[in-house]
Amino acid sequence: MSESSAEVGGVPVTALKRHAELSELVEDARWRYYVLDQPTVSDAQFDAWFRELLALEEAHPALQTPDSPTQKVGAPVSGDFAKVQHLNRMESLDNAFNAEDMAAWMARAERLAEGDPGPYLCELKIDGLAIALVYRDGRLERGATRGDGRTGDDVTANVRTIKGIPHRLKGDDVPSLVEVRGEVYIPVEDFARLNEQLIEQGKPPFANPRNSAAGTLRQKDPRVTAQRPLRMLVHGIGVWEGAAEPKAQSEVYERLREFGLPVSDLTKVVAGLDEVNAFIEHYRVHRHDPPYEIDGVVVKVDDFRTQRELGSTSRAPRWAIAYKYPPEEVNTKLLDIQVGVGRTGRVTPFGVMEPVEVAGSTVERATLHNAAIVVKKGVLIGDTVVLRKAGDVIPEIVGPVTALRDGSEREFVMPTHCPECGTELAYEKEGDADLRCPNARGCPAQIRERVFFAAGRRALDIDGLGYVAATALTQPLPPQQPVVRTEADLFDLTLEQLIPIKSVVRDQETGLPKIDPKTGEAKVVTFFSNVNGEASQNALRLMEELERAKQVPLAQVLVALSIRHVGPPTARALADAMRSIDAIMNASVEELSSVEGIGPRVAATIKEWFEVDWHREIIERWRAAGVRMEDEPAPEKGPQTLEGMTFVVTGTLEGYTRDTAADAITSRGGKVSGSVSKKTSFLVAGENAGSKYDKAVSLGVQILDGAGFEVLLNEGPEAATEAAVTPEP
Template identity: 85%
Template sequence: MGEPSAGGVPVAALKRHAELAELVEEARWRYYVLDQPTVSDAEFDGWFNELLALEKAHPSLQTPDSPTQKVGAPVSGDFAKVQHLARMESLDNAFDADDMAAWQARAARLAEGDPGPYLVELKIDGLAVALVYRDGKLERGATRGDGRTGDDVTPNVRTIKGVPHRLRGDDVPSLVEVRGEVYIPVDDFTKLNEQLVEQGKAPFANPRNSAAGTLRQKDPRITAQRPLRMIVHGVGVWEGATAPRAQSEVYDRLGEFGLPVSDLYKVVGSLDEINEFIEHYRVHRHDPPYEIDGVVVKVDDFRTQRELGSTSRAPRWAIAYKYPPEEVNTKLLDIQVGVGRTGRVTPFAVMEPVVVAGSTVERATLHNAAIVVKKGVLIGDMVVLRKAGDVIPEIVGPVVAMRDGSEREFVMPTHCPECGTELAYEKEGDADLRCPNARGCPAQIRERIYFAARRTALDITGLGYVAATALTQPLPPQQPAVRTEADLFDLTLEQLIPIKSVVRDKDTGLPKIDPRTGEEKVVSFFSNVNGQASQNALTLLQELEEAKQRPLWQVLVALSIRHIGPPTARVLAGQMRSMDAIMNASEEELAAVEGIGPRVAATIREWFAVDWHREIIERWRAAGVRMADEPAPEKGPQTLQGLTFVVTGTLDGFTRDSAAEVLTSRGGKVAGSVSKKTSFVVVGENAGSKYDKAVSLGVPILDEQGFRVLLEDGPEAASAVAVTPDKE
């Protein structure tokens, strides 16, 4: 027998279609009307796309009542209803290059030729609003609603900074309806949520939600106190003045009228250029001051737009390319604390595992107890989790609408969870509690050992986080092979082979749980199944031997002295040349070293004044660790004297270390961060936030070829080939 059906549609398909339609309608109501979204954009898109697929397979399911044929959601009952002068449509979505190519091919087929040029712009994640100006005067502001009828929010719109109450210019239309997005800038959103929590009110889940909730305040005075902004991106009606002929011309005209328009758009002529724009903002997604979730592509010419027309819900001449979601909803199961190498005790969220930005996440930092309070999250909450590319996952806030009363507040512990020492603030006014047991706390030792093995310290690849945990926190009855850094270079195979340990998360320091057993994961890292030394053990001992010959600056970094990172360690080692010279230098002598200063000098003296710190130096010295560099070579031409550089990304002909060495050998200073005082930023492949900072500050940027010009011909020649962002 075949599958049961009704009217030719399988019963299972009918049932799933009805279920999805109900889910989509409920989600829309909560998102557009209540401003209390309970599902993430990714989950909603999944439901909606499944509905589209069902209707494509079974066309009879596509009725006028289907959510796929509607725009937005019903209007709320809290505001007067107004009819839009022209229907406000939604946009179809593209999720990859194939979708974009299919849209462009379909538009070309309908237009009987290439419909370009195209206008590409950022898709702001805000609230769609239509403004009506009659004889240049703002008459009405309304939300999109269901596309035909919206909520009248005119008093609130009038409070938005940048929205003119009267248009300026000589050629103003007698009647114009403009469309745009109302949003709250990202930085202002964070401040707003903190204020709400301080006032005992529920925080917003995301910037879009905060903009929608603010615009729907019944009291415009409240709206006026919040940082709403608007960007206008379209026109529904235009009467009584010279009409623009293209979308790009509209932006010029609207800007002349005094309306807020974006300059982050581009007119392009091909699909390749569209894709280039999309890829650029995929990488620079967080450069704009507002949240974006994709790029909108429009046929620029209005006559071609009219030829292409619209479906029941969306124009055929435009499409939204949506980036992979960076926000999802998940359950906050618990808040635990981890201890870092400086003793800082950090709360971490433990969540139901969820995929976001291409990776599975189940832990996220909450920084300190004050941040937990500011975010307004409770254990048991459904929370909004954000992960932007490679950025550490962050909880944005709770989904308050889904609370059922079982949630509970987090209470910061009073004692270290790893060694039991009473926690304390290092000094008055600190935000972070710390464990003061620096010498004996196994968590701090673990973190310092792992830090000492980093590439910019002793560069021991075999001493990863699992190995550091095994050495410092083995399972009983084994005793730690490393009780302080002093033990590191005295390790033997006999010590390593019997060790078993719990696997810990390197971002949080918390034990990992085996999903199959529900127990903590345990490994025998340094031995094989036959109880013999594993390759891990042999590799570690070999690399420890090699690490004894690292230059002095790397040894300094490995000691975890506060404020002594690679740039400062290079300068200190370069001038002092030996560990003894540094240990015996006075605070005044240290402060006289370029880039050190009184505060760092005091920190260095404090560190070396501790007995067990000096024991580390002497034990390492006895084991053969290099404690002095060769005498400083005679200085060559100091062509870079007085200039400061930052090196970021991957260069073909230099490592970052060798690039730094060649710069300092010519008198230059290499810094770890970009500031207005930076002379040049040397940029390789996969440069990250330092490149972005250089762009924002207008610091000259050199690629590898420009870097070679700098070394060979000096700074003047380099300036001629550098890219200076504010002059582009």
Template identity: 85%
Template sequence: MSERDTEVGGVPVAALKRHAELSEQVEDARWRYYVLDQPTVSDAQFDEWFRELLALEEAHPPLQTPDSPTQKVGAPISGDFAKVSHLNRMESLDNAFNEADMAAWMARVERLAERDPGPYLCELKIDGLAIALVYRDGKLERGATRGDGRVGDDVTANVRTIKGVPHRLKGEGVPSLVEVRGEVYIPVEGFQRLNEQLVEQGRPPFANPRNSAAGTLRQKDARVTAQRPLRMLVHGIGLWEGSAVPRAQSEVYERLREFGLPVSDLFQVVPGLTGVDEFIEHYRVHRHDPAYEIDGVVVKVDDFRTQRELGSTSRAPRWAIAYKYPPEEVNTKLLDIQVGVGRTGRVTPYAVMEPIVVAGSTVERATLHNAATVIKKGVLVGDTVVLRKAGDVIPEIVGAVTALRDGSEREFVMPTHCPECGTELAYEKEGDADLRCPNARSCPAQIRERLYFAAGRRALDIDGLGYVAATALTQPVPPQEPVLRTEADLFDLTIEQLMPIRSVVRDQDTGLPKLDPETGEQKVVSLFANLDGGPSQAARTLVEELDRAKAAPLAQVLVALSIRHVGPPTARDLAEAMRSIDAIMDASEEELASVKGIGARVAATIREWFEVDWHREIVERWRAAGVRMDDGPAPEKTEPQILEGLTFVVTGTLEAYTRDTASEALTSRGGKVAGSVSKKTSFLVAGENAGSKYDKAVGLGVPILDEQGFAVLLDEGPEAAARVAVTEEP
């Protein structure tokens, strides 16, 4: 092939082929998203395709033709409703994905405008369905979807059922003709309830709230629409006739609110780029505070005169842009649904998926809670599913992309027997949602989970006893027998017992066992022995850590025993009041319930736990091994109560304190320690890797103390600490 044959019209053949492929994918995705209400790709995937199209057209201008997807708004309209023309064209928005994109857009606006284009209006980008309402002489005349921007579907009958949308405008100065634009959505809670109802009726659930809003608005029977929790927020106008037109977007919002239209309070007018960035960052932290889903922030030039001067491209206004947050929802394949057994015997289904990056981390597992949840979500093994991971929240499957089913999918069947010990599963009491393995004493999975929990930072904080070690101790590589058949044996472990223990080597990404390429057998490794056969440092460390843990305070021992409902706060209250394990074992329910923070329900659980013979055996074996079982007489309060009335949150890793000892230092001085940051938080004590609690504190303006500031707080009090605290602007 000659060099000339590699180009057509000056465009490389490879670029032509890729452009055609992407155009077909984008058009198909738009049809399924806007018309069928059955999206088959995630927003992130669509944005990636669209950005690649734009880049191709920028590099090769002949590709940018009028029928290119980049020059169109929305998608072809459906054939199920009457068609209506919009009074003015409804446009789409260009996107920004980072601070550089925002700065470039604002620089372009400043260059094109004849005057200072500020201020700017910032508002939330609702993940809903665009709609245009026409009011003539104050009366609702028509509601239409965006369609292709010029022609949309007439959904007036359904719009009239939306709560909060007035059939007649009120107040003074109502225009004789006005077209308002907005977004129709379903609140997150309403979406969850709707999907549960659909599955109960044997119908496929919606993939996401936007999909559910679109499907609901396009119901042919308005009575169905009326039964669903649709809402609307107005965010602009297309036409205004018959009265004085406001001079700015923000003034329009005030007028529309006076007319009785639903307008969000969550917008802000700012002078320039700094204010825009602050608004974007605030809602990056508080993304899930609104009752509805958002996927970014829309930034608009507030002044209408400047908007008119800036004009529009073929598809989008130059005076507005959408800043899109990183995706928290992606599509992936559900390979299997398996079950795990927890330390209380609860049997939990979990999804095994093709690994995928979402919200900045690779995810391949997601909990499905119980069999009823699997049914509610309507997912089948083999489905393409919508996966959501918001910040530090555990990954969650939202639902199935039912449009991609090919008939090979299968239903999940909850096992009837424990997958680890074979015991028949049962509900603990009538009405429970969770099946449990009743073999609490001997089930190797429950023993493993209790051991791992006992060694955790919330309990005895035993370095060297992580999940791999806990598994190897209770479920070793055959033919080796378990070293621990009950947690009662924990403090009797010796280096000689640890030396033979081996563990299966697993892939870090998939969690599956690695295989030896020559033999095809699972790779195994010695956990506690060196190559020369002697004990490894890991073995010595674990034995030393177990010896150190014997001196742990009573509260930590109580947590390590895995008594239902007895977490660190309850254990501290119990230990402070009772002072010894014997006093707790001998106490009546009434005496336990009288302890601050305990109550009747937890008291009954504690009493029941100590009435079980093998539970008491654990206590006595640990006591015989030297574990401290009392805190001695109650000490007199020697610390000045300088933190009384203040609330603290501790997060991250501190060098001189564990999270528990830091909490004890605060409570001993009269402070209260909470688990989450709120407006009532007096200080956040933040070590390394503070995570989302730090971000939330910044968003709420809560003073933040590093380890040095924490020392100032304990020694000199809150006023001195306030002088060295960091208070960042959100």
């Protein structure tokens, strides 16, 4: 009989073995996470193991014994603190990972309650450390970690040092005995500062805020805890005696807030599944708006009587569930550290990793910034590393999982010469963190990156010149010669030059050739010709776009030239003040410095750029090809109705781009900023306004929609105040 068909007690041997293997993995992970504060697997991996355990036990109920990890809460308590019994068992939460899971949980709750158990309270799931506080006669008596749910570590001395936790509750109606549960965390900004301090002291940094909070709360010396920026938010009660008990979760939060306990403002009571899903989706988009890290949303039946009717399983309440967002931190293997060359010559190390799913996308490359950062993070080639990708932010290697090293890892050595042109690397000036390739004119990588950048939306806005096209023009397959050797060649291109080009496809993040997994060789494309050897639509579109690009405003031409420190705002200021490329090129440092927003250092950099012969050649070749090198004379200033006021523009406004909306404001004397602050006069918010809208609401900044913006421009700020949007509570 084969092993796959053999059974023990009605359970296949393969299932028994896999259950035992998973149980060991889960128990070890819990011990390292909860007790040692040294996790060696990511939350995503732990969740995957745990879901597989649950599936095995659902298929084979005999596997679900009291010793199974699925029937336990947390982990064994550590041996460093006194042990205390919780007044009421602290439970874990079951998880939902998608809309189907959420709907299934709500359907079960409706069946058990024999009707709609709503309303529901939605709150953010803070990625912190669970804690229970006991107040007797209003005084803080004890603070304890969750431990295994029944017994926790007594960390009272450390809890007393946490800012925001009252030692005595306020009010006359305080219960004689109350146990409150919550989450201890370190705010994101404070976490970054804490890690900087640890690195300066030569100590290893924490991998994430949750680990730093756990490690800090378990310090044996409360004086160390007191120096760390711990905070707490309360999210429930375990015991309530000696006072009228509230009837709902939301009512408890109001009472606890009155007592002086820290309670989140980011909660909402909703009616049903659609509103629950809307709350989940809102914070999926605005995940990084709160000052602390979250990994999901907790949904609870609000009414206490209904909670009691629904009851609990052996480890989790049936009246609450945690909806978990895709993980933003995972563990993966660092296979190599290589370097890429950017348009300014900056040489940047990046990690090459085993592909891994994080924040909804597959990642196999992550920046390491410079050689000093590689050392600072302490990563070695061959390490298992923590990889973080927050939303659309570039993936980042946080640090190594040192507990998994086996001695085969090796240090990264920064190259001394450019990997693409062989030029010796150097620092531009003393004290720089970044090595650069000084061969700006001839380095293929820098030319490729500058051509791609010049075609960008805020520069020449050439739709047909993406990364594949930029590579083909500057680095065709040998023995072909580049048809674009510098940006100067760009507007002299012909269809005859484009058609024969073959090129290796390169990765946009690293500049390295992409490998075809079937052949093991670099991918090659004929981007500008079709199967008949005629001009492709790509080639025809590029020629049309190049012709159109000759008429872009001067500010966009300045951006396209890749002058250091001259991004769109500086380019617009230069163009508005001087109106022509010749005026800018011939201006002194003092004259350039007189332009608003341009200091002496940037002015000197601009002046130096225009003094280089081959830079001037680009300008003259573009001019000869018909590129517009000056703007129309500045129009006479109209009424400066917005003078002295600051605006932020966000979202999509009908009839305006972000730039034309900004121009409409600045032409009336107003200033446009990229971030909302208390000094912001108005936020102009179109569709999909995002986090800036929420920031404006929190600061009480006046908000204008599209109609209100028209009122502002046509009738002035006083009329706009009356037209301002009233945010929903």
